[in-house]
Amino acid sequence: MADEETRKDGRTCKNAPCSCAVPDNEKFCSVHCASTEHNVQIDCDCGHADCKGDY
Secondary structure, three states, X not given: OOOHHHHOOOOEOOOOOOOOEOOXXXXXXXXXXXXXXXXXXXXXXXXXXXXXXXX
């Protein structure tokens, strides 16, 4: 996961329910989110404590 300074740049994970920020050169915040790129999800199970998509 990106460090706090990188995460403040406002870019978010491309997994629709995920709210985690990512560095400029990344699309996803975790392996979990990258593996769900072509799946429809209701909630996010990336495991990051800051994620607001985990219901």
